[in-house]
Amino acid sequence: MHKVFALLRKRPVVFILAGIALYLLSNHVDELRNFQGATAAVYIVAIASIVLLTGYSGQISLGHGAIMAVGGYAAVLSQKYWHFNLLLTFVAAVLAAAVFGAILGFAAARLSGPYLAGTTLALAVGLPSLADQFHILGGEQGLPYNVPQPPASLGADFTQYHWFFWITGSAALLMVWATQNILGSRYGRQWRAMRSNPTTAALAGIHVGRSKVLAFTLSSGIAGLAGALFVLTLNLVTPSAFPLSLSFTIVTGAVLAGVGSLRGSIIGAVVLVAIPELSDSLATKLGGAERVSANLPGLITAVLLILTVLFFPEGPLRRRVKKIK
Amino acid sequence: MSGLVVKDLSVSHGAVQAVRNLSFAVAPGSLTAIIGANGAGKTTLLRALTGLKKAESGSAFWNDLSLLGAKPEGLVRAGVVHVADGKSVIPEFTVEENLDLGGLWRRGKKDVALAKSEILQLFPALTTRMKQHAATLSGGERQMVAIGRALMSRPKLLLLDEPSLGLAPKVIANIFDSLNQLRSEFGLTIALVEQNAMSALKVADHGVVINLGELVASGPASQLLADPALRAAYLGF
């Protein structure tokens, strides 16, 4: 327990300041921006989970969308059947996803690179569609997620989306702060050591298998929260909210800003939210044909991704790594 | 025909300068032994000469062809073949496949077949082992495959990196005899990098001694063998 508190001590000031800044900002923007802000918060948390898993412990997951689904469904179900309040549903989401991640992590620890990618890929496609099967999970229609109205003390003007932003924003800030502490701890150092040279790390006494499972568990817990927040913005959980492309999008967001950089997750999230908006305006300028507006976001994302990978391998926040022959 | 001429070559290996301002020459048609202790920079030298490593400064020419900065596969086509330690035989492939690998780039199928039969005459032990996986061969046989593969490309300059490593003295003597044969019968120019200085100098015409990346001595092999100070300091015998 003492270790947990030791972990949480770091740098809360930055986050508190950020929180205040965001609160002020949210009062002056319109509904759309607040909603986008909420979406960005979801992405930040999701990307942070990838930063931990891939950037630090070097394991690749193409199925984090499915893990978000676990969190999302856990949040909704715990609300529906156990009448948890909002905060408790978040906790349920994190725990359920973490447990799921632990199980997955045990399998994953035995698998190397492409085999792990394949397994998580199959998971991304297979898991959400399971919900179609079971009536208790709401089937294709899904289940509603009730978000309480903003408290009356905030005034009658305080909109639902504004409230979403506050909730998701605070949750995201908290989670990112916690993640930063985890990454800065000795576990973070262990993962980094493991990632660059597993043999050396093992020789140095790091229990590679256990470390990997821990990374998967924590990463999944974080993704679970992202799932709950996601479901909050939708007011609904359905299988179709978690398509394969969601998993790809999260990984894209992580890579765009440097998969090893937690700070980058903020940039990645903002870019992910900005792309559909930018491409909409671009598409209108280009005539607004349906095939343009439908494909332009994907095109922009893909080009950015390829350019990032080619020219900024460690993300735009780090200088280009010099090639040593 | 000026042979292999290396001038002021410097190559780094990580933070260390493995080769410093090295200059030497290998006359065409000769067998020159390049010797030095472990870590003297011999392997780095060869890697720089055949495009596996970038040199920092200096020059290296085989006749008119500049060796630095070229790609290994390009050099092979120009007749310069490097038999590298550990990178000459693919253990999971058969002997025949390994040999064929050396002749893949060549156009004339008849000539390739001729080369193969010549190699089998040079190394008769391989004849019965053609379909065996190279991993099942003895050290000496594997070295034969390595050299054989190099010969499939009909090289003019052959660079060998420590072929005697891990081999019994009798086997080493056999291999070195074949090298001699290659030099006299086929007119190859051979640069033989070795730790095993005595055996190498005995079969070579010429010798180049390297220590810590620098040239220590060069001259006719018999002369180097006869110099007691040299022998004690650098050749270990």
Next chain:
Amino acid sequence: MIRLISTLLIGLSSGAIYALMALALVLVWRSTRVVNFAQAGQAILSTYIGYEVIVHVNNYWLALPIAALAGAVIGALVDAILIRRLSQSTGPSAGIRPVIATLGLLGLISSIVGLIWGNDLKRIPTPVGTHGYTFGHTTIPFSPYNLLIVASAAIVMLLFAIVFQRTNLGLALRASAFAPETARLAGVRVDRTRTIGWAFAGAAGAIAGVMITPQNALSPNSMDLLLVLGFVAAVIGGLDSLIGAGLGGIVLGLGLALILEYVSTSLAFPAAFIVLILVLLVRPQGLLGKLRSRDA
């Protein structure tokens, strides 16, 4: 009994398609050690080109080889332009970069295809009948078309196996994948050879795409699922082996068909995951894969 045989035949037919896709992925993996997610994009582009041929000339038998050729060219271009640069990368993310690049490329090609042809569903007619063969009173769900699929997949795999094991080109391909530095020192133009490997993979993927499309509709993302299943099949078979790709495809196809028929019809995707996990739990390197150190 009939039910079992029908199920197995259905599984065989779909397994053949997965095998082709898996073959494409394994070809690229063996020659460049990259998982090529863009394979789906390459295949879909090639299939659209085949579609154009059918629209203009209405000849499936012409469209198929043209699509395969297009697939080969596209594959070669992808390797020459993108992958060669990335194969030389260093640093902590060196392993993931090519994979992410192919993911990006998939998105790029899909978007471009959508921009050119639109996202609406297109159809390609089948060249042979789709009515199941009849034996006396029973009709099995295996039609001439299914036979065509299985036969084509078998022929393609046989062709590749022959090329790989018995030709000089195959030797060069194997050496370039297995021991690139050794191959270079032997005079093999490793970069060029790898590009040929990518071309072969592109052709295989294109054939898979054209063959599967008459059953489903054609749209810019219609092959994403095939990519996933093809990848799963490749992993089941062990990424190191071409035969493994075929075996993996069949195992997946049969496994899925059996689960769908005897357990539940709507468990398609979870079933794929289950088959995969079952195989990997027993053999983490796939059925025919080789256990190598993690860095390999």
